Amino acid sequence: xxxxxxxxxxxxGHEPEPKQxxxxxxxxxxxxxxxxxYWLMRRRGQLKHFQLKDIATxxxxxxxxxxxxxxxxxxxxxxxFAFVWNFRLTTVEMxxxxxxxxxxxxxxxxxxxxxxxxxIRWFWxxxxxxxxxxxxxxxxxxxxxxxxxxxxxxLFWLPLILLGFPPAAVMVAYSINLAYQYFVHTEAxxxxxxxxxxxxxxxxxxxxxHGRNPIYIDKNYGGILIIWDRxxxxxxxxx
Numbered sequence: 001x002x003x004x005x006x007x008x009x010x011x012x013g014h015e016p017e018p019k020q021x022x023x024x025x026x027x028x029x030x031x032x033x034x035x036x037x038y039w040l041m042r043r044r045g046q047l048k049h050f051q052l053k054d055i056a057t058x059x060x061x062x063x064x065x066x067x068x069x070x071x072x073x074x075x076x077x078x079x080x081f082a083f084v085w086n087f088r089l090t091t092v093e094m095x096x097x098x099x100x101x102x103x104x105x106x107x108x109x110x111x112x113x114x115x116x117x118x119x120i121r122w123f124w125x126x127x128x129x130x131x132x133x134x135x136x137x138x139x140x141x142x143x144x145x146x147x148x149x150x151x152x153x154x155l156f157w158l159p160l161i162l163l164g165f166p167p168a169a170v171m172v173a174y175s176i177n178l179a180y181q182y183f184v185h186t187e188a189x190x191x192x193x194x195x196x197x198x199x200x201x202x203x204x205x206x207x208x209x210h211g212r213n214p215i216y217i218d219k220n221y222g223g224i225l226i227i228w229d230r231x232x233x234x235x236x237x238x239x
Contacts, residue, residue: 017073018168019175020066026179034138037188041137049135049187061129062142072149080154081167090164099173102165103224106157106173111228113156114221126151136210141182177223181206191238201226208238215239 034055041047092098117127129145160170184206191197191204201222209220219236222229229235 017070019171020070022172022175023178024066030182037138037186040188049137051135054133054135055139058139058143061144064146065144065148068146068149077154081161084158084161085167088162088164092164094166094169102169102173103176105160106177107223107225108228109156109160110177110223111221113153118218123151123153131210136185136187136207138182138185141185180224199225199227204238208236
């Protein structure tokens with residue numbers, strides 16, 4: 001693996017894109033859990049959200065999104081992160097506690113990225129694809145737009161790099177955030193315990209986020225946590 005990465009850096013000039021590599025690696029797990037979700041909902045007689053054409057669209061959009069992101073990283077994003085890295089205030093050594101700090105910090109910036117993706121038309125033009133389905137199942141998480149790569153939304157992660165977190169670590173934290181969110185796109189799970197519902201983004205909170213009812217519009221932007229929504233007034237419980 002090290003030899004492959006060294007060769008990539010020698011040819012391209014910067015590190016490979018860890019976010020898309022990790023998400024692609026987890027794809028078999030995503031497919032298996034989608035199958036489990038289908039089996040569970042079939043037993044309940046609740047298959048209205050499993051439309052074959054819809055699921056096929058979700059997977060094709062997810063694949064095109066990942067492919068474009070990888071190419072975009074080779075052409076532009078990797079060089080941008082490497083350039084910004086030169087102006088970092090310090091260099092953070094990625095120990096286990098600092099990974100916790102990075103994941104928490106990345107969640108804060110993800111909240112603002114997601115909020116901007118709803119409130120600023122430039123970013124909404126890409127994000128609207130994710131909200132274009134009328135059905136909710138785990139594959140809905142893969143319904144992403146390839147234009148995410150072209151709208152410079154990566155600017156939301158630059159503060160973390162300037163603070164001294166290595167670009168590869170920032171992208172790994174982002175991929176962990178996205179991987180977690182895959183599992184909240186479901187109708188199969190009701191409400192969790194009050195403590196979990198208070199602290200984390202759950203399927204219940206994320207169903208509200210995807211809701212078209214007026215009370216749910218532009219609510220629940222959190223990725224892993226829901227605390228920033230509670231703090232900044234964008235939280236709405238599912239009714």
